[in-house]
Amino acid sequence: xxxELELELVDGYHLRATAGNVTFAIDAHTxxxxxxxxxxxxxxxxxxxxxxxxxSILRKQRADITHFRAQARAERAEEHPRVFTRIHLHFxxxxxxxxxxxxxxxxxxxxxxYCSAWATLRASGCVMSWTCELQ
Numbered sequence: 001x002x003x004e005l006e007l008e009l010v011d012g013y014h015l016r017a018t019a020g021n022v023t024f025a026i027d028a029h030t031x032x033x034x035x036x037x038x039x040x041x042x043x044x045x046x047x048x049x050x051x052x053x054x055x056s057i058l059r060k061q062r063a064d065i066t067h068f069r070a071q072a073r074a075e076r077a078e079e080h081p082r083v084f085t086r087i088h089l090h091f092x093x094x095x096x097x098x099x100x101x102x103x104x105x106x107x108x109x110x111x112x113x114y115c116s117a118w119a120t121l122r123a124s125g126c127v128m129s130w131t132c133e134l135q
Contacts, residue, residue: 049117053110063098089130100134
């Protein structure tokens with residue numbers, strides 16, 4: 001399966017990315033960034049990918065999701081290329097009828113089977129961990 005993305009330099013370090021019909025800004029090294037940095041986008045890819053899996057799995061189990069939030073915290077190597085060395089994810093679900101066991105199982109399935117962003121960073125040697133809470 002192929003994916004395509006086009007980048008165009010707008011000015012300074014501000015890039016405009018186009019993926020399909022969606023255009024977004026990528027920025028770095030500016031006092032007023034117009035968008036996230038490349039590494040912030042890479043970090044965001046893991047909880048975003050996992051969130052899609054988790055929400056899909058829970059909805060298939062007929063869980064009513066009133067709120068879902070994912071947070072990511074990362075550590076990077078000191079030396080260039082300053083790769084991610086550790087990423088911790090925290091998932092928060094509000095649901096009147098989902099159990100913590102269902103939430104944990106959905107996260108495990110994302111981690112072990114479905115989330116390609118998670119698998120990619122794990123394969124690079126990044127230590128991945130997660131916690132969750134049901135509200």
